[in-house]
Amino acid sequence: MRRPRFLTFLSAVAIVVMALAAMLPDAAASRDVGGYSDLAATLLPPVVNIATVKVVQMPKQAPAVQAGLTDTRRVRSLGSGVIIDPSGIIVTNRHVIEGAVRISVTLQDNTQYRARVLSRGGLTDLAVLKVEADFPLPTATFGNSDQVRIGDSVLAIGNPLGLGGSVSSGIVSALNRDIRSSMFDDFIQTDAAINPGNSGGPLFNNRGEVIGINTAIYTQGDASGSIGLGFAMPSNDVKWVVDRLLQFGEVRAGSIGVRMQQVTPELADALELRAARGGLVAGLDKDGPASKARIAEGDVILAYNGVAVQDIRQLARNIGMTEAGTTVPVLIWRNGRSISVSVTAGQLPGGPMEEAMQAAVGDGKPVAFELGLRLATVNDQARDTYKLAPDQAGVVVLDVAPAGAAADAGLNPGDVITRIAQTPVTVPAEVERLVDDARAQRRRYALFLVQGPDGARWVPVPLADQP
Incomplete structure (x- = not known):
């Protein structure tokens, strides 16, 4: 009986397939070349996990608050970051570390480090951290x-x-x-x-x-x-x-002192503009850079520093990235025609913290040191800024690094350090010297007498990481 032809054909195909299989690597050992495995392997090492401990206000109806025991609690939160310098500099979001009293960073090999905040942007959701490693870290x-x-x-x-x-x-x-x-x-x-x-x-x-x-x-x-x-x-x-x-230590964004709104098709028609683009000046800072350049309300900024304005967010970024003191050309639209002016950019005013610090120290500079404090001598401006008593003396806390020893001890901006142990202090240098003395004596804590909103209290500030 003759064999069906299709079986003969299948047998021939099977022989070819078997021959090809013998020429190829073991299928189980082959790799998927269509995925991201090789790329991911190179990108994982510089990415870090960030864990923080934050102190948050408890609701008034919480049992502990009702009992008068405490009105705060510590919560843990998580985030991510990326190493951008082998020395251990890490970029993350500001909201990841905002309010944190402790920041831990874990590398891909599960090595853990305590991190400190180098800086955080007041205008953008970014922060820069630093970890101390004994070897160069992988970077992106x-x-x-x-x-x-x-x-x-x-x-x-x-x-x-x-x-x-x-x-x-x-x-x-x-x-x-x-x-x-x-x-x-x-x-x-x-x-x-x-x-x-x-x-x-x-x-x-x-x-x-x-x-x-x-x-x-x-x-x-x-x-x-x-x-x-x-x-x-x-x-x-x-x-x-x-x-x-x-x-x-801050963004220091440029400013020309204008408030703008997006040009809509309706506004463009009313302003005799051919296209709905540019930033319509809705307000001006008196004596600001734009006012000094004779830019007026109702003008439309069409180009800034040679870059055509498509929307006001793009214009705001370009202005913000201008160094204070730099003079740039600005093309405006006024009364149906284009006019070129020159504007010398200023600096966008700082946030409440920067303003308070500047008010507190006047023409001087705040002093910072390793416990995570920025300090200044109490003066009339500091008394006014932080609502201190007229006769208050000592060293005022301007800022507290979230991951520093001082934050762990519970110091806050506006607190006044009046003594280290039994020695009165009136200038930041005395605080630093007495803390150095305590460390030289191998003490684990420096004892601060602190005047705060609720009165004076002694605060033991750790001089090294505690277990």
Whole structure:
């Protein structure tokens, strides 16, 4: 009986397949070349997990508060960061470490370090941390976020929900998103999974470059996880802010003293503009840079420093990135025609902390030292700023580093140090000297007598990390 032809054909195919299989590597040992495994392996080491301890106010109805025992409690929170310098400099979001009394950083090999805050941006959601390692740490490289395009492949790496070292992939969904977090919003939107705990972690392109710092997610209803709407601060903005924080300890954004609103099609028609673009001047600071350049309310800024204005957030960023004292050309639209003026940028006023510190120290400079305190001598301005008694003397606390020993001990801005042990202090240098003396005597604590809102109290400040 003759064999069916299709079986003969199948047998021939089987022989060919067997021959090809013999020529190929073991399938079980082969690797998936279509994934991100090789890239992820190189990107994981510079990404860190951040754990913080924060002190929060308890609700008045809490049993401990009702019993008069305490009105605060410590809570733990999680975030992410990325190492940008082998010496241990780490970038994260400000909201990750805001209010923290202790910050711990865990590397990919599970090595843990205590971290201190080098600086945090008052205008943007960024902070710079520092850990002390005995060897150079792996670092990530920033890419050029201006070259990012919608549809580009991206990887997000971070510490979602405390799981640590998690990699998710996606694409750039949109650019120039305004999530109303600051006047400078220019976020990259991605559908890569970003969840609570990813904040402060990097968003990489497919070349392994950091193109953004993951900062926020949008959710619906009671949901708290990713629905494919994540937002990262562009790397070019991050680099600029971090450079300023490391150089000056603050952002020091430029300002020309204007308040603007976006030109809409209706406004463009009323202003006889051909297109709805530019920033309409809605208000001016008296004697500010724009006023001195004779810019007036109702003018439209069409170009700033040679860059055409597409929207007012872009204009705000360009102004903010101008060094104070720099004179730039500004093209404005007034009464149906273009006019060129020159404006010398000033500096955007600081936040409440910077203002309070400046008021407290007057023309002098605050003194900072390793316990995490910024100090100044009590003077009339300090008494006024912090509502101190007219006869109050001592050394006023201007700022407390969240991860410093002083914060652990419970010192706060506005507290006045009047004695170290039994020795009165009136200038910051005396505080430093007496703390150094205590350390030289191998004491574990320096004893501060502190005058605060609730009266005087003795505060033992640790001179070394305590177990």
